[in-house]
Amino acid sequence: MKRVLSFLRALAPEQQVIRLLAASVLLGGLVGFIISLLQWVVLRALLESVEGLPIWAAAISPFFGLAIATLTLRTIGRGITPSTSDEHIRAYHEEAPYLSGRNLTPRLVAGIATIGLGGAVGLEGPSIYTGSVVGLKLSRRLRRWLGKDSAKILMTAGAAAAVASLFQAPATGVVFALEAPYRDDLANRALLPSLLASAAAYLAFISTPLVQAERVLPFAFDSGVGTAQILGAIAIGLGAGFGGRAYAWCVRRAKAIAADHSAFRAVVVGGVLLALLAVISNEAAGDPITLGPGVATIRWLLEDQRPIIMVLFVFLLRASATFVTVGAGGTGGFFIPLAVQGVLFGTVVGNGLESIGITGVSGNLWPVLGLAAFLGAGYRTPLAAVMFVAESTGGGAVVPALIAAAVSQLVAGPSSVATGQKVERTGLVEGKANSPVGNVLKPVIFTVTPDSTVYEFIHNLAIGQQLKTVPVVDGARYVGLCTVSACAEVERDKWPTTLIAEVVDRTVPPGSPHWNLRDAMVAMRKSEQDMLAIVGDDNVFLGVVSAEDIVRLEEIIAVTQ
Template sequence: MYIRFVNYLDAVNQYRKSKVSNRNFLIILAVVVGILAGLAAAVLKSLTHHIEEFLQSDWHWKYKYYLYLFFPLIGIFLTVLYVKYFIRKSKFETGLTPLLYAISKKSSRVEPHNIYSQVITAAVTVGFGGSTGLEAPIVTSGSAIGSNLGRMLGLSYREITMLVACGAAAGIAGAFNSPIAGIVFAIEILLPEFTIPAFIPLLLSAATAAVVARLFYTQQLFFLVTEGWKVNALAYYVVLALLIGLFSIYFTKANYAIKGFFYKVKHPYAKVIVGGILLGGMVFLFPTLYGEGYITIKSLLRGDYLAVIDNSIFADYNQIPALVILFTVVTIFAKSIATLVTLGAGGNGGTFAPSLIMGGLIGFIFSYTVNLSGIAQLNTANFIVAGMAAALSAIMHAPLTGIFLIAEITGGYVLMVPLMITSAISYAINRGVQKHSIYTKALADKGELLSHEDKDTTVLNQMKLKYLIEKNHIQLRMNDLLFLKMNEILKSHKNICAVTDETGDFKGVIYVEELFREMMQIEERENITAQHLVQPAPAIVYENEDLKLVLQKMEQNNVWLLPVVTDQNIYKGFISKTAVFNKYRALLMRQADYMN
């Protein structure tokens, strides 16, 4: 059955290649990806909201409120169970970092199970109260659709990568009903380079996903009522941007600290218990932390400034302004911890929505405090919106995405100048301290990040040394008689031989030119063994080393060829500059075609 399916696909491919150009075919596929990703976004949002509504409204039991402390734990536990029993043959990863790694090091291969597993696990995690967002899972799901559709149809790396980006753009467009933000996100986060031809597939994919999602959700996510911005408030927008820039640095550092804590907890169910109980306790004290948290921001934009505290156990004190301010500030930091705990404990989601919530709350509490002090009268809704854009820009290192996303989902295009100012400043502050975002730092530390800022390193990071090892060099044993190996050495046409012991342990090298000279000068040449002429290699390359380091070793020792060994010093072959440069040139040609 499988063979017949493959043969059928091959026949279809051969036919379409004769009738449709690759460029036009890619546009058709972009629309297909947009439709499927839009449906995936609609399914994820619908499933999540149905779970939330069932737990909070439809399910009637007089003791159910005692379970609210444990709902997040249950959601994370169900997610971990699903991953353990339904995803066995491949690794399940959350967030955008694995997607960036797939583009950088796996030829844009995204595992097929991500199409549905991201939807299921994110819906369960967030529906039961996990304090994360749905955007990263739907981006991964959309990208998986594009990747596997491209691979199934036998497309090239550049075409598959284009469909991966189309899937990501469609995911954002479907989740937020914001096609422009989807396109900008794909360009800013996923595509290392961008030219105009890439814009057409992205545009069609994002627009199609937005249309499909709109068939299921017609309401705008946020409603902003504003008369615009005032020049005399610009200084306060700058101060807000400074605060959010500093907060984003804290959030980035907290991300690594909490990840490190859960990494030390080896047993997966221990992570679930620790994280679930901690998260349940925080949700009990701060109801805003439940799920995505968009409801609170909607209330604040409507002018309900007590929404943060009203549903908590401190609601009776909502008439005390100082307590409202303190409670909101604590909620902001609690949201950051709750998000990271959810992810660290095994839940699925992303930091996209939490970034918006935290930024919106900072914008609210800043303007609310200034208004109470009497220093000035600021438009609170404007500052909530600006705070959302600034936080997203700083945390994700994506200022354009922050600006256009917030403008689209709030209808706040009239606030474009404040959005630009706050996004730029907060991003600059975070970038000044953190060169890489929370999505890219782990890859950058391992040298696995695509970057158009350092073309050489980017291309070298795409290359794997183990595929460039030359194994056709003569391998001599220490006790081998060189006289008997001369014919084999001559036929190899190599100027260097490796010398090992009987177990393959690398001992050194013999240069053929020197071997010939010695054989001509010594009378008892029949008795000369490899041990007599072996000498240490100028340097040794380990099979897992980065090629940038390998080239540095070659330059330092002024050599064109070096031996490659395992960590146990077992000889594997030689690596040459010629092989590295040939592969480098091939990858440059592939990237030149990437966006053309």
């Protein structure tokens, strides 16, 4: 009986894991409620009111939104940037992730004003930022209960909960939060907490009386898999890959413009351009569909059979509105704007495919494939894009969407609308290798001068201190390295008269304190030495980095990992 009880105890999760999962559920419920309130304020109370205004009033609304956002960030926010989801990614890659709770209110207000008054960006940016801050706050409050390593996990779980509740797509929230920090990898340590937080957030979101349970994208069909679907997916994937690459470049350029120009000029110029785009779209499409994140654009597209030239024109108008909003300092995200661009792009390409004889598929397939490919290429989150398609369509287009997203990644390059993404995870040792060499620089107690003799080096340092390699220093200046092997080549009876200056190895270049540890390891490998001297200005000797210390560091990390 005792063995049975011991076996059952071994199967049970550790107490700290159970606490972390319980905290994830609490976090998810809290974030889901906050996002439901945020969505109601932005999309229902503000944006729907703006869309109901006369065209002249609706057209100038984004100007006031940008003005409020800029003023809030510069006063209450004390000059902080409009970045939201980028801040989450930046914090994720820090050894000790930190997001200031004081910055949450100004960034939220800026996002509400930008999007609620018609800026062409998405609500997921402020939502992700909110979920991340709440997750970090909760981890700090419960640090004794959860342990010090819970911060990054709960921050990721909070971001997943925000996306899951906003799009009413729990699986998409999980995959997006795990995929967003890297272009070619996953932040998989937070998988289980993110799953629980997303599920709890979704349930909390749909349980509040402020919102209704509905799909963000109104598609539901079963496309099947055949030659037409595969060929169409490849064609759309190729086009969307290049399109997403160009879109990401334009977003980065718009961010640079916002940083380089005065806030007043950016708001005025941006407000005028957004007003013109709203008027043009209203005249051309019968609705100011450049306002807001873009869900209204999808409704417009599905209401009637639109001419392809008009769809292409709206594609350009929507993209321009997003770039102008970002360049004018607006606060928001790109998930829904990218998805909308993909739907429009897929519609245009799909019409071209049908004109050359690729037919026999559901009319909704091409927009959905465009969504998966364009969103995956622009954000470098192909799995999240496909999962979003699966949850939006009831799983009817998963296989073609996978093909389109995969093809788009092949041509998308390293571009992404999210700054701060890394290519892939680095292990603890590799991450340490990227740190400045000055962080691990070891002062040297034993050195030898050029006018010392080989006899003194052998007896006092090689034998007396068991040192194989010793830096040669003249006053404060580095000269080179003295090794046992070099001294051993001198005849023993000449040791007392042979100076170190005659055997010193001057061919090994010293390192700089501005190098990282990886640079030091490469230099030691090239010189075939197990020690590298580090010098400052005027060749002043500062200390050494040794291969032995690096190996010891790797062993320590391997044990503690």
